[in-house]
Amino acid sequence: MAWTRVTVIEDDAEIRECLSASLRKMKYDVHAVSRGADGLSHAAAAAPGGVIVLDLGLPDIDGLDVLKMLRATVNTPVLVSSARDDDSHIVRALNLGADDYVVKPFSAEHLDARIRAVLRRSGGRHQESVYHVGGLSIDMEAHTAVLDGRELEMRPKEFRLLAYLARHAGRVVSKDELLNEIWDDAFGASEKTIDVHLSWLRRRLGETAAEPRYLHSVRGVGVKIAAPAA
Known part of the structure; x- marks a missing residue:
């Protein structure tokens, strides 16, 4: 079996080398760079799959800008690492498309567990399955x-949220379940995070909370997706 590819974008040489060596011992295929531009180039050229570990304190491009550019070009899961642990910074990174956020310092074993969790959550995008809900079609393999008849432009987290609801169409899914399955209880994720993503999804689907077509909230319980009434 091929080793899982991990791209490490980290400007601190000591951390980068130590992390790379530890991950290689854990049977990861590691490509490490010190600059955001190099990380973007490698991510664009690499085959689909793997995980990107992105430090936010980079010397050439702000880490959050790198994150935005990654989300605009590739579907590879991104795990942000930073010494900043304030809630607003974490929530901003998650809302910009980070799949997880780890606060420095952390052990290689801790990072390994987070990588495995991110890969479990993103595995659905490679399933050869298409889900249909009314006029909505979700292709897990093509990630569309x-x-x-109109393809929707979606952030990776929006797609995963929509796909999860579609897999359970007609069932009310609790916000706790969504946090566990989509965000894996990531630090900084909350019911408010889900509400924001649902609001984005409603705009994509041409509806509002007051006048829902596909996404129906059940107060105190959760949300479900269902085909619009004829």
Whole structure:
């Protein structure tokens, strides 16, 4: 079996070398760079799959800008690492498309567990399955969502949230379940994070909370997706 590819974008040479050596011992295929531009180039050229570990304190490009550019170009899961542990910074990174956030310092074993969790959550994007809910079609392999013949532009977290709801169409899914399955209880994720993503999804689907078509909130319980009434 091929080793899982991990791209490490970290400017601190000591951390980068130590982390790379530890991950290689854990049977990861590691490519490490010190600059955001190099990380972007490698991510764009690499085959699909793997995980990106992104430090936010980079010398050439702000880490959050790198994150935004990654989310605009590749579907590879991104695990942000930073010494900053304030909630606003963490929530911003998650809302920009980070799949997880780890606060420095952390052990290689801790990072290994986070990588495995991110890969479990992102595994659905490679399934050869298509889900249909009314005029909405979600292709897990192509990582696309099409509504009434029009492909929707979506952030990775939005797609995963929509896909999870579609896999359980007609069932009310609790916010706790969504936190566990989509965010894996990531530090900084909360019911408010889900509400923000649901609001984004409603805009994509051309609806509002007051006038829902596909996404229906059940107060105190959760949310479900269902085909619009005829």
